[in-house]
Ligand code: SAT
């Protein structure tokens with residue numbers, strides 16, 4: 385008798401008709417074989433899937449060029465298929481599940497002819513964690529198979545854990561012919577099933593990441609009473625060895641990875657990394673909120689990463705603990721065969737761009753794609769927390785919610801209470817980045833940085849957040865942060881990076897009840913005397929600018945928030961409306 389896992393894989397084989405089926409065991413020896421296949425057998429267009437990079441300066445490093453049309457998440461081709469449109473909400477594209485499956489079946493029919501179908505058994509979360517989930521993905525490209533080995537806990541042990549159960553998470557993936565017109569990422573949250581065709585790019589193809597660990601898992605969380613969030617998880621250790629754990633939500637490409645492994649500008653604090661993208665949060669038996677990072681790797685934005693901005697990431701990339709490290713759509717220094725991206729160091733002489741074309745010095749074209757990425761194991765990270773593998777997770781004292789706002793939003797604001805914190809999360813707006821296809825720098829609402837990742841109606845999501853607060857004895861404090869405010873000349877006022885520790889310090893002091901705060905119409909802000917500015921090269925007057933709240937500017941914002949909330953119709957919790965009205969009154973606008 386075959387098991388449900390075997391039957392599902394047989395079904396995938398019947399659909400895709402690959403030349404052969406290969407079950408991955410997740411071992412390092414196997415990773416070497418997959419890399420060989422990617423260098424010598426598989427191709428994207430005329431280029432091999434992988435090319436080796438200089439192993440002396442960049443250990444275990446390989447370059448991957450994606451298909452040129454396949455460089456970011458494609459939100460317009462991403463669907464969440466609940467039985468009713470209203471269940472997916474205005475925040476998702478929707479198609480009826482039967483219709484979506486019929487369409488995908490046509491695209492999938494024979495799509496792996498002449499190719500290998502890799503079967504990837506993987507865990508999201510530590511296998512011993514009660515919060516972990518066992519998953520299976522099929523794919524037809526070595527890049528995805530190897531990336532999943534880095535990003536998840538992959539191995540035969542997962543098959544043992546699933547055993548004869550029907551309850552495993554299913555991901556069906558084929559790059560198809562990379563035709564953007566035949567590219568769809570379909571989610572069926574009620575079946576814990578994702579079907580993705582036509583893209584090999586990160587969030588579209590590594591189905592354990594955004595597709596499962598956020599879209600599908602957020603729906604599981606709604607049903608089961610927990611939260612799947614687009615958040616960093618980190619520990620901050622003070623000079624006495626006391627560690628405060630926090631999570632932080634920020635949209636893609638807004639500095640989550642830098643925050644997760646921040647090198648503190650204040651010598652009395654050290655940061656320990658648990659995750660840079662996804663947090664699963666459960667109320668523990670003691671009534672506290674616990675977070676785990678379900679992933680095991682970083683899929684980080686390369687441009688702007690340097691010894692200056694994120695030394696711990698450079699050290700991670702140069703680490704040797706885990707094979708291999710992948711570089712996707714970065715440039716290449718032809719003389720030294722090293723990866724290169726804007727912001728790494730000075731302009732090198734002889735470069736190939738992200739598509740492998742010679743780059744002419746002086747050209748205005750980017751060398752690395754703005755959304756070029758590295759894929760590297762967390763076990764390479766010098767600041768990895770010793771709690772990373774703790775199956776229970778870490779107890780969370782504060783939740784930060786950030787956005788990229790060049791105006792209006794202060795550096796940090798504390799919520800009056802949980803309900804006000806949920807309101808702050810729900811009204812969050814952010815200027816768009818290169819992580820998703822489409823215009824960059826346009827303001828859009830991105831509540832909890834989850835707009836592209838919530839696997840159900842966000843009105844219900846806000847209600848779920850409200851309810852979760854009531855399950856806790858001592859819920860974490862909630863903060864809105866914004867590192868991105870600019871002055872009259874368009875220059876960032878706040879230095880960011882290691883200096884963000886100053887904001888974290890204030891938050892820790894607040895959590896510990898050591899300092900007071902100033903009440904404003906939009907929340908609690910620091911008394912400047914409590915805010916560590918030692919050695920900060922910005923004048924006090926600029927600091928004041930960072931915390932300035934100009935009621936007239938908020939007029940438009942309030943209107944927009946109102947419109948946004950209205951778009952969810954009857955599902956919006958009344959507490960959000962009450963908080964908005966209170967704020968409007970306090971601003972006297
Ligand atoms: O491509 S991913 O969705 O994994 C990365 C991101 O956009 O945050």
Ligand code: MN
Pocket residue numbers: 614635636637661
């Ligand atoms: Mn992300």
